[in-house]
Amino acid sequence: MSSVPSQNGEPADSGRQRRRLTAGIKGSLRDLSNQLSLLNHHVGARVELKDADLDCLDLVNRHGPLSPSALARRAGLHPATMTGVLDRLQRGGWIAREPDPADRRAVAVRALRSRNAELFGLYEGMNAAMDDICAGYSDAELELLGDFLRRTTSAGRHAADELANG
Amino acid sequence: MSSVPSQNGEPADSGRQRRRLTAGIKGSLRDLSNQLSLLNHHVGARVELKDADLDCLDLVNRHGPLSPSALARRAGLHPATMTGVLDRLQRGGWIAREPDPADRRAVAVRALRSRNAELFGLYEGMNAAMDDICAGYSDAELELLGDFLRRTTSAGRHAADELANG
């Protein structure tokens, strides 16, 4: 809603420059993805959680109580695998399985907040660094960045869906 | 920590707005990370590669020939695990292990380009979507975005290093 594209009635040379910039964005995005995965991996190692476990925990923390099967779909995991993931998360005191009053087959996975401070502490370095980085931008620039990130996420979701279903 | 007065001569409201924007960026970044991981997961499934395998392949593709141990450090994997990863990648024809002429203990892992078109095809949807997104920005905006991504990646690297070593 905020980013305003600028039209390009520009010199003939600008095409190459543009491609370079776009390729740079895509490359940086790959690096970023790798690096964030690695960060998650190390955080997970500190609390004895697999990468996928941490992903699922994040999903539950972020998107409220969810059923195991919905979680499995979102995380791209086999339902039977999700049982194991949830077992580990439950054993570690990260989540609780509650009966769903509306459907007695179903289970609602709820995040317990008790260990969240611990997690937050592990992300504190990254968190502070992001605050620093963001502090250098104007409000308008931050909106531009946020908008870009959301659009890119949406593109990723779309591409993943296409691979999964199409 | 819900109400911190603004310290400078700005409108009383601006601090809150800023925090909202910054928090939004961080949240979007998490979503993005999850989504890109999921995309990689699906891509990997199409070519029978684990997530970690794909990460390693990307590292080799991107950062040239590397030794297994250097790769293990970069990917946050145990050296013995890396042997298994490389076995799979080699069996699939993604990489080759070459002797390092400078150090006869060492091995250089080289990416074979033969199957890269296949991978590229799987990322085609995302690739095109990113082109679309980028097309809406001016050169200056693209530079801003790229700079942000690089800085964020660097922050992630720093935070991960601190967790791994510190």
Added chain:
DNA sequence: AGCGTATCATATGAGTTCCGTACCATCGCA
């Protein structure tokens, strides 16, 4: 030069995880 230690990649084996399948309880619908 020679010896000890560090490093490199990988083999081995125990423990863990993944996932196809099966199973039972429950739901939605005709």
Added chain:
DNA sequence: TGCGATGGTACGGAACTCATATGATACGCT
């Protein structure tokens, strides 16, 4: 009320991870 579909999980074989051990080689120190 009956029947197919769905939800969650148990089970078991295959695959994976990782600590340790091993053999080869490099490097530092005297």
